[in-house]
Amino acid sequence: MSKNAIDGLEPKLVWEYFYGMTQVPRPSKKEEKIRAHVREFATNNNFDFTEDEVGNIVIKVPATPGYENAPTIVIQGHLDMVCEKNKATVHNFETDPLKIYRDGDWITAEGTTLGADNGIGVAAGMAVATDPSVIHGPLELLCTIDEETGMTGVNALKPGFITGKTLLNLDSEEDGAFYVGCSGGQDTRGYFELEYKNNDTNLTSYNLMLTGLKGGHSGLDVANGRANAIRLLAQLLNRIELEIEFELASISGGSLRNAIPRESEVTILINPNDETKFNEICKKFVADTLLEFNVNDPGLKILITKNEERIEKIFTKEFVINLIKVLLAAPHGIMAMSPDIPGLVETSTNLATIGIIDNQLAIGTSQRSAINSAKWNISNMLKSVFELGKAAKVDTGDGYPGWQPNMDSLLLKISKEVYKDLNNSEPKIKAIHAGLETGLLGAKYPGIDMISFGPTIEGAHSPDERLNISATVKFYNLVKAILLRYTK
Template sequence: MTTATATREDLGVLEPHGLWHYFIELSRIPRGSKNEAAAARWVADMGRALGCEVHQDAVGNVIIRKPAAPGREGAPVTALQAHVDMVCEKNEGTPHDFLKDPIALRRVGDRLYATGTTLGADNGVGVAAALAVLASKDIQHGPLEVLVTIDEETGLTGAANLASGQLKAKYLLNLDSEEEGDLTIGCAGGIDTTATRKMALRPATAGHAPYRLKVMGLKGGHSGMEINAGRGNSLRILGSVLWTLGPRFGLEVAALAGGNKRNAIPREASAVLWIAPAQVEAFQAALKALEADHRSALGAFDPGLAFVLEPKADAPAQVWEDAGARAVASFLFTCPHGVEANSPDIPGLVQTSTNLAIIATNGDQVEISTSQRSSIHGSKMDMAHRVAASLELCGFTVKHGDGYPGWKPEPSADLVKLVTGVHEKVFGKPMAIKAIHAGLECGLIGEKYPGMQMVSFGPDMWDVHTPDEHVSIPSVGNFWKLLVAVLENA
């Protein structure tokens, strides 16, 4: 089946039925990070409707307990863990309100997409799987705990505020991974570095006309999982345009915008500019040449880059003084972004990176958000301090977030052996054991519950944190088979 939009009835035939049922229902509830309270309440209500013990803590995390199946009472307590919030990204022109509209699901062959927005399979599939386990009557599992956290995507707030002593589990299965056949046993830590700068303003030059310059067409992606994929960063590219062409054409900057999630590589960015009419044609020609240069540099990694210059009727009449505009352009152009170092121990694993994520203009204030990741604490802080130094050189006031810890791999743990053994028995092939550069809640949970053994696995997903996010329907079926088999053998 290939349709523009899939109805609930279309998707109701998918297997495993229980998992997809809960995912479809969850997709009807707006649940962007920091707006997931209704979705968390729905999870709690589902647990109560299934006759389970339910507790919701002060920040909104939901803990649900289900007794063991008959005969499995002596098995270790196992926790299933997922986060209920999702990244809200949409294509320009998509008429979707993440505060009130349901996700418009779209099936294309054996893959599930949304329509012009992020899908929320990250981590809605994990939440749905946990609820389906709670609803099951035929899985021979031991005592279960389900932990559904809030606000993972914008700072792991739920996991950070989880109180110690609430969970009893020996094993924790994090259901927030994105590659079938991979078992994640470690992840990077991270920290946010944000900055503000007050801009001196003056009236736009008389006779100049306002335009909007857009940098668009890039893939974007998860700033941990795709940071080494060679994709373009719209903010850095915009900085290149402003720094290179600004003085040449007398561009006057009124506002900049781009990116909207600290953990997503920015796909689009824009500048409101005032330009002398006599310069517009030559500026457009220079833009075309610079676009060609950037497209050539990106190549097949990110072939869709486009610059668009269009008149803007409602532009601010005040523009930034030239020195301030030059400073901001200089930062965007020179800011560290991307992979800083690869792991010397695990081939193909990024060890340290930084993401130039967001720029916004609020009156005479410019705000910039970045994030840094590393599996080495000292390297994470060094990268954050280097970004801060660049910001300070360009006149910004800088703040660092609290950060979150990494998750140390324990490849010889009993749980790792259990899951890999079950996978080989069920699928006839070994799992790939790995650590990832993205952040997972396991690091924070492990700090509060030392000795708890943890692993993470999930189905195949692609382009998470972008409007192209999609998930493999057959892979979700295999993910479910593995989850059930692990619970029955734990």
């Protein structure tokens, strides 16, 4: 258990540094202890380092003697980790070291996340800086904070904090793959003034919930053909409106800006004489929807519960009809595929949340694209839909930039050659429809040549997280060989 989990593992330095990181608490936004650990590493090895006002650290590693004129290479990883544990696990992520163990060809943790994302990347950077067998030019070890909850560390980087023009981001999780692009993100939210009237009807009130959908990550799962609970709710309400009279008293759905909504619900009032027809409409809607999502998202259920308490206020009919039109018109899903990388979503938008905030109805959406102009175009499309739907206000956040693939990158060319030499096979070249720190790094340091790779990590962000031992050997050898090639 714990230290003996890495006994006999190679490369020894990588595993020792990784173990050291597992013993230091490092929750996002609370990286004080791991930052001290990194400063101690630099001091003990007589490396100069700089720490900025938010806590990012860059360590200057001198070149192997004789290779001082080689180009400076930046090796980048983030210090924080996602802190998740099983319900029965007793663990304080702010004070307790992780309990790691070996399970066959994997390293994992006892009931908690392992923090291989991105501890193994930082550990590899420490290892190449101190491994006497590694030949390299000048290095800059860039350790950023708070990647997992907003990328606030990399977003705060200032010009000149790093000087290298070539960067290895060691924060990917698939052996044999180089990542060369990622999407940027943007939020667009519409706010609508609530329009109520007194309920002077004799209608019966029901709670109607759409549930059973898969949901998922709004970037990684958008191409998997999953249903959107808010969009389906709008379609259902539109169908009901065509056949029976109804009123609405509340509406909500979704929970996170970066998740495809799995559930949505309304408080709906109907004539008791229409109850049979109402149930038939809902049943038919489920059957029709399954024709569309039977393979990718077949779990839709509609739960209807009668409310015993009388509803005093209901939305005006005009407000409801307008709302349904807005939700039907708001785009959701894939907007464009990448022309450079087959199968990669280039641009998408997510109809993410709906609910009452500060006495207004707020509809939240998020846009992703590797091309900033495409991201803004979709955001403007949502803004237009909201404004045509009489929104009182539309907010667009600052967002974060994408990283557009550069298939002519010198670093990519060298990395592919090195990989083939080491493994006698071609690497996979990929981009990800989600945010990486490289997007912001490219915006902060225009012209920087970047690539992202790492060993196989499964179950990241969950207590099932595990790091493959054999893939870590290949990963470290790849880092060493790329650094060597840049000295020639």
